[in-house]
Amino acid sequence: xxxxxxxxxxPVSEIFAxxxxxxxxxxxxxxxxxxxxxxxxxxxxxxxxxxxxEAVASAMKQWALEKGATHYTHWFQPLTGxxxxxxxxxxxxxxxxxxxxDFSGKELLQGEPDASSxxxxxxxxxxxxxxxxxxxxxxxxxxxxxxxxxxxxxPTAFFSYNGQALDKKVPLLRSCDAIERQALRVLRAxxxxxxxxxxxxxxxxxxxxxxxxxxxxxxxxxxxxxxTVFGNLAAKGQELDDHYFGSISDxxxxxxxxxxxxxxxxxxxxxxxxKEVAPGQFEVAAIFDVANVxxxxxxxxxxxxKSVARRHDMKALLHEKPFAGxxxxxxxxxxxxxxxxxxxxxxxxxxxxxxxxxxxxxxCLIKAVDxxxxxxxxxxxxxxxxxRLGQNEAPPAIISMYLGxxxxxxxxxxxxxTPYKKRNGEILKVGVNALPGLPKDMTDRNRTSPFAFTGxxxxxxxxxxxQSLAGPNTMLNAAVADIFAEVADRLESATDPKAESITLIxxxxxNHKRIVFNGNGYSKQWVDEAQRRxxxxxxxxxxxxxxxxxxxxVEMLERHCIFSKEELESRLEVYLEIYSKQVNIEAGVMxxxxxxxxxxxxxxxxxxxxxxxxxxxxxxxATEELEKIAGLLSRELNETIKTGELLHITLAQxxxxxxxxxxxxxxxxxxxxxxxxxxxxxxxxxxxxxxxQAWPFPGYEELLFRL
Ligand code: ADP
Ligand code: MG
Numbered sequence: 001x002x003x004x005x006x007x008x009x010x011p012v013s014e015i016f017a018x019x020x021x022x023x024x025x026x027x028x029x030x031x032x033x034x035x036x037x038x039x040x041x042x043x044x045x046x047x048x049x050x051x052x053x054e055a056v057a058s059a060m061k062q063w064a065l066e067k068g069a070t071h072y073t074h075w076f077q078p079l080t081g082x083x084x085x086x087x088x089x090x091x092x093x094x095x096x097x098x099x100x101x102d103f104s105g106k107e108l109l110q111g112e113p114d115a116s117s118x119x120x121x122x123x124x125x126x127x128x129x130x131x132x133x134x135x136x137x138x139x140x141x142x143x144x145x146x147x148x149x150x151x152x153x154x155p156t157a158f159f160s161y162n163g164q165a166l167d168k169k170v171p172l173l174r175s176c177d178a179i180e181r182q183a184l185r186v187l188r189a190x191x192x193x194x195x196x197x198x199x200x201x202x203x204x205x206x207x208x209x210x211x212x213x214x215x216x217x218x219x220x221x222x223x224x225x226x227x228t229v230f231g232n233l234a235a236k237g238q239e240l241d242d243h244y245f246g247s248i249s250d251x252x253x254x255x256x257x258x259x260x261x262x263x264x265x266x267x268x269x270x271x272x273x274x275k276e277v278a279p280g281q282f283e284v285a286a287i288f289d290v291a292n293v294x295x296x297x298x299x300x301x302x303x304x305x306k307s308v309a310r311r312h313d314m315k316a317l318l319h320e321k322p323f324a325g326x327x328x329x330x331x332x333x334x335x336x337x338x339x340x341x342x343x344x345x346x347x348x349x350x351x352x353x354x355x356x357x358x359x360x361x362x363x364c365l366i367k368a369v370d371x372x373x374x375x376x377x378x379x380x381x382x383x384x385x386x387x388r389l390g391q392n393e394a395p396p397a398i399i400s401m402y403l404g405x406x407x408x409x410x411x412x413x414x415x416x417x418t419p420y421k422k423r424n425g426e427i428l429k430v431g432v433n434a435l436p437g438l439p440k441d442m443t444d445r446n447r448t449s450p451f452a453f454t455g456x457x458x459x460x461x462x463x464x465x466x467q468s469l470a471g472p473n474t475m476l477n478a479a480v481a482d483i484f485a486e487v488a489d490r491l492e493s494a495t496d497p498k499a500e501s502i503t504l505i506x507x508x509x510x511n512h513k514r515i516v517f518n519g520n521g522y523s524k525q526w527v528d529e530a531q532r533r534x535x536x537x538x539x540x541x542x543x544x545x546x547x548x549x550x551x552x553x554v555e556m557l558e559r560h561c562i563f564s565k566e567e568l569e570s571r572l573e574v575y576l577e578i579y580s581k582q583v584n585i586e587a588g589v590m591x592x593x594x595x596x597x598x599x600x601x602x603x604x605x606x607x608x609x610x611x612x613x614x615x616x617x618x619x620x621x622a623t624e625e626l627e628k629i630a631g632l633l634s635r636e637l638n639e640t641i642k643t644g645e646l647l648h649i650t651l652a653q654x655x656x657x658x659x660x661x662x663x664x665x666x667x668x669x670x671x672x673x674x675x676x677x678x679x680x681x682x683x684x685x686x687x688x689x690x691x692x693q694a695w696p697f698p699g700y701e702e703l704l705f706r707l
Pocket of ligand 2: 205332459
């Protein structure tokens with residue numbers, strides 16, 4: 001175990017983004033007029049021309065060849081949630097028969113991967129199976145190195161012949177446009193004239209587990225589903241809370257050193273790393289960037305995480321709940337909106353004007369999250385996340401918003417005219433021209449809220465650890481864009497926009513404050529309280545996904561040109577199918593493990609036990625306790641066989657339901673998962689009473705405490 005990357009000899013400043021065709025590289029390698037034009041194109045101020053594409057392709061190829069790449073790929077994000085790629089070499093045969101390395105503007109701009117195998121939910125008619133990929137100018141290309149093999153990756157959008165989005169990037173980009181459009185209207189109406197662009201910033205914190213590869217390989221469930229479908233908590237779980245920010249073992253330290261090296265090289269600004277709450281669980285967070293770039297980088301980060309772990313004889317688990325009884329893994333999506341003149345609209349400012357804007361944006365978010373909570377919930381709905389939400393230290397499936405005491409008091413004061421005492425005892429006065437001077441740091445900490453204000457950003461914590469950030473950010477952006485549009489309409493027709501914004505702040509907060517909850521989101525009381533407040537509690541994926549096609553949601557998303565009705569219907573179809581398939585695989589693995597490994601192993605152990613007891617009885621050994629255990633084991637063994645067969649039959653029923661995706665997914669959720677839980681309870685009981693040597697799989701102790 002030696003550290004490979006000595007940053008004294010390889011300064012980070014030299015390594016960082018050395019494999020990334022970012023702004024710095026382009027500035028160096030492109031003619032200045034092309035570089036400037038590309039900047040305008042990236043900001044959406046100009047359309048991409050063939051001349052620019054040609055010049056960029058040429059520079060990009062030269063850069064990639066010098067790095068040692070032979071192939072390039074358009075890199076896209078189909079609805080599976082992972083990424084897809086098809087590699088082409090730069091090679092072509094020149095007129096004289098000689099090999100030349102070529103890459104045209106046309107090849108940079110567009111690819112035509114055969115897309116018939118990607119899920120599309122009926123969007124692409126079979127006669128037009130082709131999908132198109134188009135260069136995303138706003139996300140930098142990079143070179144991915146695998147054991148010295150270098151390939152140029154070009155982030156692209158993926159769509160059908162008639163322009164329908166077949167991926168997660170296109171709707172995300174559309175949602176960024178929508179929020180920019182509406183936020184600019186709000187700013188203009190309030191007299192801000194200098195801002196030209198608005199961007200959404202996203203900073204992801206990625207949680208993951210590491211397990212030793214040797215134990216991982218012995219668990220068919222981990223290999224095929226990413227989680228343990230059976231297993232009991234080891235004698236030590238996370239009850240001592242000694243893992244959060246705990247010391248990082250030598251082996252993991254060395255792994256993290258290489259992880260950082262690989263991330264930095266492709267320009268991912270990995271910043272923070274620490275031990276997480278569960279044993280074997282860790283977090284890595286990169287510095288925030290614009291939503292689209294952050295989303296791409298997080299997809300890449302997940303891949304790099306896995307490949308570096310493999311090199312260290314470990315497996316990185318990104319499943320939302322790999323182990324029952326300890327924390328699952330999420331992805332905290334830190335979200336804010338900024339202007340190109342450097343203002344974070346979620347940052348309280350120094351002047352009353354700044355604060356007016358801050359409070360207006362804040363109350364827009366309150367309204368957006370209250371009204372579109374079901375859509376936002378749907379954006380975090382996956383089979384994996386169903387196990388996590390509402391379980392150990394994870395936000396429940398209820399969307400609420402944490403503002404902190406101080407900010408809540410200020411809003412209460414504004415709307416109800418109750419006196420507000422500043423922390424220094426001074427009483428605030430509020431009127432049109434006297435908004436409160438807001439305290440700079442209002443970051444109380446609350447880790448139990450799915451949507452927490454943390455000083456100058458919101459942290460959406462519901463996202464699952466393996467998910468793409470595109471979906472959640474698309475829905476957040478859409479929801480906020482919609483409320484901004486309403487505000488812009490009101491401000492544009494108001495005689496006194498400033499006074500109107502104060503009216504809006506009060507109105508929005510008064511009407512939507514039910515979403516604000518500063519207490520413990522993990523408590524049972526909150527579930528009851530939320531119900532009293534009328535907040536939706538959508539506990540499972542199948543129910544949540546159906547929110548995608550609720551008419552009000554479709555209408556809103558169409559209005560802002562983020563999704564068409566067909567695109568939403570296709571997503572519902574695809575995501576339900578993915579849900580059913582995942583449950584199907586997990587259930588199949590359970591049946592297989594129970595039938596072919598666990599039942600035979602316990603049967604053997606039981607007969608050994610009985611043989612032993614016979615001998616023991618002959619020599620007069622008291623065997624009552626052993627008899628009890630043998631009795632219990634044989635009862636559980638019978639139940640295991642019975643529930644296993646029942647699960648198998650239920651699974652066959654589910655598989656036969658092919659003509660209606662929704663009914664099938666419902667059946668998986670209602671019937672199959674219940675049988676799975678049944679089977680698990682019996683198997684887990686068997687594990688507790690079976691000789692460790694006889695148990696056919698490594699247990700939680702090996703998986704969680706050996707790094
Ligand atoms: P904590 O664990 O306290 O929430 P971390 O430092 O682990 O904080 O992660 C915070 C994340 O939020 C980082 O990715 C950081 O870059 C990001 N972030 C900071 N400021 C903003 C902002 N204005 N908008 C979006 N993300 C931000
Ligand atoms: Mg955090």
